[in-house]
Amino acid sequence: MNYCSHCSGEITTTIPQGDNRPRHVCTHCGMVHYQNPKIVAGCLPIYQNQILLCQRAIHPRAGYWTLPAGFMELDETTQQAAERETWEEACAKVEIGELYTLFNLPHINQVYLIFLAQLTQPTFSPGEESLSTELFTEDTIPWNNLAFPTITKTLEYYFRDLKQESFTFRSIDIAPHASYKEVK
Amino acid sequence: MNYCSHCSGEITTTIPQGDNRPRHVCTHCGMVHYQNPKIVAGCLPIYQNQILLCQRAIHPRAGYWTLPAGFMELDETTQQAAERETWEEACAKVEIGELYTLFNLPHINQVYLIFLAQLTQPTFSPGEESLSTELFTEDTIPWNNLAFPTITKTLEYYFRDLKQESFTFRSIDIAPHASYKEVK
Numbered sequence: 001m002n003y004c005s006h007c008s009g010e011i012t013t014t015i016p017q018g019d020n021r022p023r024h025v026c027t028h029c030g031m032v033h034y035q036n037p038k039i040v041a042g043c044l045p046i047y048q049n050q051i052l053l054c055q056r057a058i059h060p061r062a063g064y065w066t067l068p069a070g071f072m073e074l075d076e077t078t079q080q081a082a083e084r085e086t087w088e089e090a091c092a093k094v095e096i097g098e099l100y101t102l103f104n105l106p107h108i109n110q111v112y113l114i115f116l117a118q119l120t121q122p123t124f125s126p127g128e129e130s131l132s133t134e135l136f137t138e139d140t141i142p143w144n145n146l147a148f149p150t151i152t153k154t155l156e157y158y159f160r161d162l163k164q165e166s167f168t169f170r171s172i173d174i175a176p177h178a179s180y181k182e183v184k
Numbered sequence: 185m186n187y188c189s190h191c192s193g194e195i196t197t198t199i200p201q202g203d204n205r206p207r208h209v210c211t212h213c214g215m216v217h218y219q220n221p222k223i224v225a226g227c228l229p230i231y232q233n234q235i236l237l238c239q240r241a242i243h244p245r246a247g248y249w250t251l252p253a254g255f256m257e258l259d260e261t262t263q264q265a266a267e268r269e270t271w272e273e274a275c276a277k278v279e280i281g282e283l284y285t286l287f288n289l290p291h292i293n294q295v296y297l298i299f300l301a302q303l304t305q306p307t308f309s310p311g312e313e314s315l316s317t318e319l320f321t322e323d324t325i326p327w328n329n330l331a332f333p334t335i336t337k338t339l340e341y342y343f344r345d346l347k348q349e350s351f352t353f354r355s356i357d358i359a360p361h362a363s364y365k366e367v368k
Contacts, residue, residue: 001189001190002189002190002191002192003187003188003189003190003191003192004187004189005185005186005187005188005189005195005217006185006186006187007186007187008186008187008192011189018312020272021257033189034255035258036222036223036255036256036257036258037223037256037257037258038220039220039221039223039295071218071220072220072221072295073205073220073221074219074220074221074290074293075290075291075293076290077288077290077357078286078288078295078355079288079355080290088204098353099283099286099353099355102262102283102297104261104262104263106258106259106260106261106264107259109258109259111223111256111262113286128202169282169283169353171262171263171283173261
């Protein structure tokens, strides 16, 4: 951040009065420009014994498989964000259920929220950000070609919980290039 | 947003190629400035049969009582954010437990995440943003002087769940001036 988005003044990094950490502050108008983590909302779309995955058409991890998920937008709820992303990436309608996994990724300032979801009909097709969309069973999931650790962990938990017929919310910290820390 | 924080060029509102909604885009360098909801992380600090509340010293709702909570910062997890806020607002050390409530507040683009927490010792005092800090039982909580609906709902759920000795995660949509919609 170089310039103030309000007045175009130059930005300095300083600790504002009453604050306890450096912020981007405008040298002209004094506005403090806070930076905060972003929410990535997504879902695990279930159809009978299969899960709907999308093959990514875009950076990062193009060509790899993912659950439908993306940055939460203004003016929506987390559940609406998950539903919208599923529509945009897989042209699929889902009924969003319980929150299933929360991932903290502090090194990239993201918080993933993934909900269980029911695919109401086996109707789907690739959206603009997907190369293909497909239903997979546990045995056919491309485990070695999943896009992100958040996706791998969510799918692993799902099939583990499915065998026990009990689905438990989990919160997980993911560090860069480190093993997963399971908070709960 | 009037100016580009990267190059100080003028900002226009337009739908970028491949996008589907209006964004703030720089007319000079083309940078897209996305806006996203913020996470407010907090906790419900439990000590024996009492809950620690803070009386707010700052806008909004100065003078009203709240659970320790605030905007999640960069480079931290949601649990660390809740722990930090409790330290900053109530000078209290807590052990953060399960995620207890998620509130969607799309009209102000906030998502509240409130965790159950154990106050390890009955040691606390007002931080800079608090007028006072105090332990309350269900009967002594200032129910008519709580700062936000998110706080009232979380406390109501807690005492309801406490009677049943079973704590259930809940996701709630809060609309402006509307009755609560309970998603789960």
